[in-house]
Amino acid sequence: MAQLRFTWLCVAALCAGGCGSGDEPGDTGAPGTSATTTTTTTTSQGSTGTGGTGGNGQGGTGGGAATTTVVVNEISAKGGDWIELGNPGPGSADLGGLGLCDADDTGQCNPTDALMFPEGTQLAPGEYLLILGDQAAEAGPGPHTTCLPEGGPSSCFYVTWKVSASRGETVGIISPNDQVLTELEYPIEAAADGQTWGRLPDLTGEGTVTAPTPGAANAAP
Template sequence: MITTLRFTMLFAAALCAAGCGSDDEPAGSGTPGTGATTSSQASSGTGSGSSSGSGGSGSGGTGTGGDVTTTVVVNEISAKGSDWIELGNPGSAAADLGGFGLCDSDATGLCNTGDALRFPEGTELGPGEYLLVLGDQAVEVGPGPHTTCLAEGPSSCFYATWKVSASRGETVFLISPNDHVLNQLEYPMEAAADGQTWGRLPDLTGQGGVTAPTPGAANAAP
């Protein structure tokens, strides 16, 4: 009896040496809930809520990947008559826009990155300053900066090959060098009449509304 019992105990111990455990234990060794995913684009949305607000509070070009932030906002859009977009910097420091992009929305409402205007290295926007982008320009001319701009606007501007559709309505996105959406402003369908634009009110910080055209200057009600 004793010999048989010892043999049984030794046999059980040998089996547990290969690994014994509860059936309730997870099979994997990883800790659930510790992973993170990052989306390269944000939906354009349909309203003028917080999604069209400032993309961050830091100076432009800080960090990498999803950590890139900027104080620069899409501030005003002209989609009737002259086609242009104005960026503004409400921050207290200059914002580096080198490698950043500006794009309109594609058929799905997301940033059309393939046709995005890419700002050259060294492009900066000082605190409280504005930057003008003319739309519907020839691709071979390049992004700029150019000195052939609007007669009533700043003497320096950039060129984009696309234009914002007033009849369809679109969203304009400011994106990081690796295509993360940092800021956006929606131009609703038929948002403004001839001789009017769509911009942030109050200037640089508010939501979109009908504005008087003020390229390179603070937004104003019509």
């Protein structure tokens, strides 16, 4: 009897370290291990398109990654330095907190000199926004009422950089955390004097040689 009692005591001591099976509640892994689940959210970004499909095309960071329906629609690098943005819709787009950048020496977006749009900058469906390049830093980003000397909208923004026709550049719209949402490449010597590089069809097509139409729908030269 003493020997049997001793055997039971040994079994009890061994089970104190855990005799449960993998069917115990909360045990979702192999016996003796705990399972950990990590969820990773991946956000895709457009390179030449609309850069997102979020509901009404609102830009912002609340509750998720920033998106925008606004596109870089037309670039002038000869005979005047300017960039035109456009909103193909279907809803109004909020550019507040988003930025506009050109490429650095590596061909990547340069957020250091990016134009950051102030809160309340809105683009209705089918509306355009003009940005003048090669402007003095002390003038500030705007909006300004001194824009192109002939034609074009009466309101615009300023950037200090300019698009290089000789080496080609990419202009992009970025989120508050510098993620490129959408962009348009201006190839090397893409357009001749008196021509621009823009999307055809207007707001939705790929880049091609266009006639200068700042603040209006793109057209073939």
